[in-house]
Amino acid sequence: MTLPPPVQDWFAAQGWQPHPHQIALAGTDCDTLLIAPTGGGKTLAGFLRSLCDLQQPYTGLHTLYVSPLKALTHDIARNLARPVAGLGLDIRVEDRTGDTTATTRARQRVDPPHILLTTPESLALMLSYPEAPRIFGTLRRVVIDEIHALAESKRGDQLMLGLSRLRSLAPALTVTGLSATVENPAALAAFMGGAQVLHADPGPTPDIAMLPVTTPPPWSGAGGHYAARDVMRAIEDARMTLVFINTRAQAELFYQALWEVNDTNLPIGLHHSSLSRDVRARAEAAMAAGQLRAMVCTGSLDLGIDWGDVDLVLQVGAPKNVKRLVQRIGRANHQYNTPSRARIVPTNRFEVLECVAALQAVQDGRLDGDPRPAGGLDVLCQHILLMACAGPFCPDTLFQEITRAGPYAAVTRAEFDACVEFCATGGYALRAYDRWQRLVLRGGLWQLRDPRAARDIRMNIGTITASETLKVRRKGRGGMPLGEVDEGFAASLTPGDTFLIGGQTVRYDTLRDMVVEVTLQPARQPKIAVFGGLKMSTSTLLSDRVLALIGDPAQWGALPAATAQWLRLQADISQLPKPGTLTCETYSRGGRAYFCLYGFAGYNAHQTLGLLLTRRMEGAGLGPLGFVATDYAVLVWSLDAVTNPAPLLDPHGLRDGLADWLAENAVMKRSFRAVATIAGLIQRNLPGKRKTGKQATFSSDILYDTLRKYDPDHLLLRITHDQAAHGLVDFGRIEQMLRDRPQIVHTTCARVTPLAAPLMLEAGRVPIRGLGHERLLDEEAARMLADAGLA
């Protein structure tokens, strides 16, 4: 294929040479997955064919672009303006996101633009309108940007269902997926419903190393403040630096730490998803205009605009998986043909190990990644309800359609029917709603019983169910927040309660203007834990590499001296975890017995292991009070000490009762809430639409408990269990751990061991409400009565 002369001329006028993959993509009518590094002109490649086609007059919507980020749609609109003007095309390019005004949306439904830029959620909404066939019937191209990122979540499930619908509405459609480097392109192509894979030239091998630092990292914490001066020096030496930090709160704090050592007042910006849209937009504009020397950011900049001038990427904190690290490194190539330069900054001693292991994996060319689970049935339920909003549907036709979506290719008719049944009647064993079904079957077509329900269903659109969070700030101090807590957690606090956040114990004082005000209480034991929720686990590949590194002193030459010294100390005082052995320790501190197990099975598996261990400890009368999980270990504290870990870790029967025990647990209840919200059982809490009259509302936990008691086989419980088994529970990795490392090595130590010390300071503790907790509650109630002179 050669590009049409006007397009060739436009490239020439820019002084550009089209990349081979751009030309290839413009010439194909096959669905294609393009794998290309950042800076490879990926987005232009996606639109090139549309720009060629639209030189001829066209009526209606021609190209739909879907991006995971609203911000990206704004930028694409701006970036497309140049070639559109340069080619003299008489077309309209518009974006359509949650920020689009109601009048613009209404107009777009009547008179769609030629190119529409949107997000998966807005697409789902548009597909739920009765006009959808007319709007999308003319569609020729769909471009899905950052498809590797979308595929990692339920947003990808939703988008692929939407894509199936688009393929039905516009059979002539060609779909292009744009992706960063992934470990398994074929799987991603299958996710798209089948596509040819096109690889762009990956460019030169990246230059990646640890950032040299003047002081060793601290024992625990995740701030990276110790390295602020070293990072500052690296920024000074580079033209434009992206500083990636793993969490928002840490990004805030690190940003502040950087400014404290920014002696020459270099312009440094901050970007994360808790900042308001205006603030983020200003930061992005400053960066695009070349006004910044560095940007401190979170995953919010994992995706997005090709920052042309970035020549250094700094990763502060453990990368968790090698693939993400490689993708981030890829953001530093101001020129396509020069190597990306990246430096890693571990924030504590454990992370040093992970960073070294990750560097070795990158050098070995090893990418990690787990197979994607099948599409969530909760998302399918939402899709079914939205399709009913668009108009009556035939179940046979819809089933055919959804099985053409990659993630739902293996859905059985029985599963689909169960989802329809859930949408229609609630799907309960007790048929209580025959008169009040949500969907009714008339003449072989399912439709809404009450068309007015469409409004509520549309309000509930989307698969992102992160609960609302409130900032935590020191009372009367102003300044940067210490972090954020879940709204539900904040609501449970009573003035005087102490809890742990960001590794510090604080006392809750008041809730003011949606900010939790606290006072630091460094000397006190926290009374309540902040539950961390689901985190990204360190990948199996990386965990195994870290364990191998710790267990083999011959490899310690690759480690900084302080880290090697720390491991030597551990070897002297206790034991080193090694491949093939399961190392655990017992010690006591502050009147509590601690049991630490170095599982190296990742955060989620350790979270589950914590639940299983405490369950067995409860059975053994040890009075477990809580545990904390990290990617490497799980630490349990109890009233009485573990003396023999073997029965606690006996694989036999470990899984028995797992379901019951987990079912009682906050982790599962949280998971259920997400499933129930997505599936449309409960209405999501919309910002700005606060519930009034608290008596009227009750928590989804009650629904969960009721279902478990009276309808344990209900669809939503099955979905909750399935999903937990993949992510949250990760039982497979526990079993693998017990299988691969059969030898238990248990050491009883007089005090906290070097390896366990960082865990003592870890946030995200999970309380166990067993008999130990009842004992503490009694003490607390008695103390209050005594204080009040009542006992």
Next chain:
Amino acid sequence: MNGYDFSFAGAQFTARPTGALWWPAQNTLIVADLHLGKSARMARRGGGLLPPFEAQDTLHRLAQDVGATGAAQTILLGDTFDDDDAAGDVTAGPHWQRLQDMTQLVSISGNHDPAHGAPDVTLAGIALRHQAALHGAPDISGHFHPKFKLAGRGYAAFLVGRDHLILPAFGTYTGGLDANSPVLTGLVGPGLAILTGRVARAVPYGAVRPAARGNA
């Protein structure tokens, strides 16, 4: 039974950990705010189809309390039904029938079910009504669904003041109002909160926390 015994308006009561109030001298069990039929009401209004088991669950738990105490009569302090329309379905069902065979059910009307029962009943000089009356003390009532937070978690709670005794909501599908909200502290005044749960636990309520002790 892990109940908590206390006196109110000269009579002896046991707050049961289930949220039911036992009055041994009257051989009477008292519960408030069952909100039976709540899921059906939401479905009628076109909302989500909640698990339709809440009437069954609430009545089953109530039958357990009746069985454990042997109460001759059980007084329902209003909002027994989430609306008057729900009452017919529930009272015709087996769970309600079974309860009627065990105990004499006495209904007091509430704001959700104004057509069901008398507005109040007086027993041993204490008025039983749905919502506490400012000038009707002493009274035992429901309506507010009080919840009390202790050690980071909310528990449905009895609030015991000098003039008013307020019961937690007994229904399965009920939320709660923070016991420390001004409407409740102002009404009940200093007294006790008795938390429901595995055991009934009493904590001081509504009192100003004693200022620095030893400061007298």
